[in-house]
Amino acid sequence: MSPAPMNRRAFLLQSAMSAGALTLAALAAEAPPAAMASTAAAASRRMRFHGTGFQPMIAAVRLGETLRVESVAARELRLVSAPTAPQRIARRVEAGGSVVLRPHTPGVYLLYDDLTTRFDPQVGQVAARSDSPFFPMPAYAVVLVTDRAGGGVALTGADVNIPDTTMTFQPWAVVCEAATPVRFTNNDMDAHVLMPAPEPQAQRGSFDPLPLPAHGGTGVVRLAEPGLYHYYCPVHARYRPAEYTFEPLRSFGGFPFVMDGVIAVMPAGRRAAPRRRS
Numbered sequence: 001m002s003p004a005p006m007n008r009r010a011f012l013l014q015s016a017m018s019a020g021a022l023t024l025a026a027l028a029a030e031a032p033p034a035a036m037a038s039t040a041a042a043a044s045r046r047m048r049f050h051g052t053g054f055q056p057m058i059a060a061v062r063l064g065e066t067l068r069v070e071s072v073a074a075r076e077l078r079l080v081s082a083p084t085a086p087q088r089i090a091r092r093v094e095a096g097g098s099v100v101l102r103p104h105t106p107g108v109y110l111l112y113d114d115l116t117t118r119f120d121p122q123v124g125q126v127a128a129r130s131d132s133p134f135f136p137m138p139a140y141a142v143v144l145v146t147d148r149a150g151g152g153v154a155l156t157g158a159d160v161n162i163p164d165t166t167m168t169f170q171p172w173a174v175v176c177e178a179a180t181p182v183r184f185t186n187n188d189m190d191a192h193v194l195m196p197a198p199e200p201q202a203q204r205g206s207f208d209p210l211p212l213p214a215h216g217g218t219g220v221v222r223l224a225e226p227g228l229y230h231y232y233c234p235v236h237a238r239y240r241p242a243e244y245t246f247e248p249l250r251s252f253g254g255f256p257f258v259m260d261g262v263i264a265v266m267p268a269g270r271r272a273a274p275r276r277r278s
């Protein structure tokens with residue numbers, strides 16, 4: 001005797017129920033306990049635009065929180081999101097002005113100044129426009145938007161490759177669970193090193209410098225604390241504190257891309273909320 005028909009019906013029922021449960025879980029995740037709600041509602045992150053770059057360059061924002069982008073630059077900012085962002089952002093900020101962003105979709109937002117910086121869809125990251133007065137330094141920032149519990153962003157794979165063509169980290173942004181080993185493979189003919197970006201200071205020391213030998217060298221980074229981490233290769237890019245951004249080095253084959261990337265770490269053991277519409 002075959003239990004298959006029963007199993008199939010049970011499977012379909014279970015699938016329908018778990019899909020419903022996931023939707024409910026996603027809604028529930030947006031309704032935190034009352035004790036958390038008051039602080040979350042008041043929370044606002046801040047980021048300053050200095051004309052050449054942003055400070056801090058990375059920020060983590062939970063749904064319900066806002067991000068205020070203040071300009072201390074002497075010129076206009078055209079703040080736009082890369083096409084990889086889950087929600088389109090395009091805001092004009094006058095010199096000395098500010099805008100308040102209220103993101104409503106979790107995900108990784110690569111933001112940049114459209115006047116000086118461009119997004120390259122093939123490399124998946126930004127570079128300075130060739131006619132920018134600040135070339136080769138791009139003006140960009142990364143914002144991780146999570147649900148109210150600090151998660152809710154769909155996971156990506158945890159393998160990062162350095163191809164010998166562009167010498168950049170592919171993919172540029174990784175989303176993984178806490179303590180997941182993120183594996184880096186260097187398929188380039190040059191040696192590279194992985195290091196936490198020096199700014200903001202809180203992420204310094206989040207992992208030890210990781211040498212990635214040429215021609216297939218590998219290394220693993222494990223991050224236990226949920227949050228957003230920005231890393232770079234100090235051999236091929238340097239942070240310019242007075243400009244609040246990174247400068248790709250001209251000797252670098254991937255020039256004018258900054259040899260950097262981000263890792264967004266989600267709390268372990270939680271399922272990412274499904275996208276509302278697929």
Ligand SMILES: [Cu+2]
Pocket residue numbers: 191192193233234235236259
């Ligand atoms: Cu490098």
